[in-house]
């Protein structure tokens with residue numbers, strides 16, 4: 001594509017050196033991935049300064065560079081006169097605006113729904129994708145479980161665990177639009193908001209599920225974390241807000257556009273309230289109170305918090321113009337994401353539940369819900385995540401202690417850490433770490449096998465936390481891993 005950099009609109013270009021026009025066929029922020037005719041964005045990261053790799057990118061064929069460092073731009077523009085150099089105030093911001101324009105603003109051609117919150121983003125994005133598609137607005141989704149069109153999973157190589165970098169994001173929007181989808185529900189992490197990955201997008205709907213401490217290794221303070229999440233609502237035309245959450249209640253006061261609020265509290269002031277939640281066969285039934293009317297609803301999901309997540313999808317559909325009777329009818333066919341309260345039946349009538357819960361709050365609520373199901377003994381596996389916040393690990397142990405018959409402690413994604421150090425950190429949260437029903441394992445595979453081994457007739461085996469992209473991240477490498485495969489193999493071998 002021929003680009004005249006003088007005609008591109010981004011708000012922070014300080015100067016342009018070199019040719020104004022170039023033929024561009026690739027965007028990248030990683031010099032190792034630069035190829036002929038690429039645009040390279042020099043990002044200052046936690047470990048490297050992208051400015052150090054500009055020459056590397058040029059050697060590999062980059063013909064335009066976005067950079068913030070004036071001295072570097074001066075020197076390199078002189079050395080590489082065939083290359084275009086754009087000096088900008090904020091490379092990440094420029095990357096977001098440039099990517100949007102490069103792909104012809106695909107975010108404006110489809111409805112965009114952004115989901116933020118400590119717990120529930122993946123679940124809500126999947127519910128919104130499913131509900132909108134059932135209502136006739138074919139919708140994709142973007143997040144931890146991958147990139148999905150309205151009909152299938154699309155095998156992208158992901159640049160990040162949850163919210164893609166801007167240049168991937170706009171390509172995905174374009175691909176979804178080209179596939180005929182009319183909407184996309186995407187997880188928007190606090191880190192993505194901080195790193196301006198969604199800058200320049202005006203969301204049709206922004207959803208807030210809840211907030212509790214998370215990612216403090218990145219944001220350092222809870223206040224920074226909260227402020228990052230709030231940014232999503234400064235770029236949204238409509239909002240869906242959980243008022244059972246403190247940040248949600250504050251948002252309701254500050255957010256001035258159209259909004260739908262939701263709650264599980266019969267006494268709350270909210271547009272959507274679910275009461276009388278009851279397990280019913282393969283799902284949950286409840287009464288939905290909305291503006292003086294009461295509706296009977298059945299939805300094939302488990303867990304009170306998942307009913308709250310369903311309310312956020314209902315709110316989104318209402319804001320996008322659908323009517324309540326149509327929505328309620330469609331909810332009976334709602335699809336859930338994999339690994340979120342995913343139930344597998346074992347051969348001796350054990351119930352194995354795979355659930356991605358990995359924050360102390362999510363673990364507590366998950367165990368509350370699981371205990372409502374009929375069972376003999378409860379076996380719970382918890383995993384410290386090496387690439388996440390170490391401070392939350394002991395709190396995960398506290399959330400489980402005294403609530404399960406057997407506890408297996410293991411590791412997810414050790415990263416560059418020694419697995420036993422991560423296990424020690426989780427163990428430090430138990431009042432009695434030497435109790436005979438608490439077991440240590442150093443890999444997720446061992447943890448799953450130990451849990452299955454301890455399970456018997458009518459037991460529930462709850463395997464928490466999980467994989468990113470079907471893999472365990474070990475020393476920077478993705479090692480393929482699937483709990484489901486291990487479960488299948490275990491029962492096959494022992495039968």
Ligand SMILES: CC(=O)N[C@H]1[C@@H](OP(=O)(O)OP(=O)(O)OC[C@H]2O[C@@H](n3ccc(=O)[nH]c3=O)[C@H](O)[C@@H]2O)O[C@H](CO)[C@@H](O)[C@@H]1O[C@H](C)C(=O)N[C@@H](C)C(=O)N[C@H](CCC(=O)O)C(=O)O
Nearest residue numbers: 029030031043045046047048050053160161162163189191
């Ligand atoms: C911790 C963190 O914020 N990491 C992000 C950060 O990387 P970094 O600061 O380590 O980058 P760096 O290694 O210092 O390098 C700086 C720049 O130099 C470039 N470089 C480096 C070396 C080289 O040879 N050539 C080169 O061009 C790098 O490509 C990069 O652009 O900047 C990169 C470029 O923007 C991001 O892709 C990267 O996300 C990584 C992949 C990541 O794992 N992020 C996680 C923490 C994340 O974003 N998580 C959230 C939430 C997940 C959840 O749901 O809980 C998410 O949305 O995924």
Ligand SMILES: Nc1ncnc2c1ncn2[C@@H]1O[C@H](COP(=O)(O)OP(=O)(O)OP(=O)(O)O)[C@@H](O)[C@H]1O
Nearest residue numbers: 118119120121122123144305340355356357362366
């Ligand atoms: N609304 C909710 N409130 C509390 N806990 C929830 C809620 N929704 C889901 N959970 C719990 O949190 C776990 C993770 O859910 P989900 O993957 O949807 O969250 P997430 O925000 O996408 O997390 P991540 O970004 O780490 O993937 C679920 O498996 C469940 O145990």
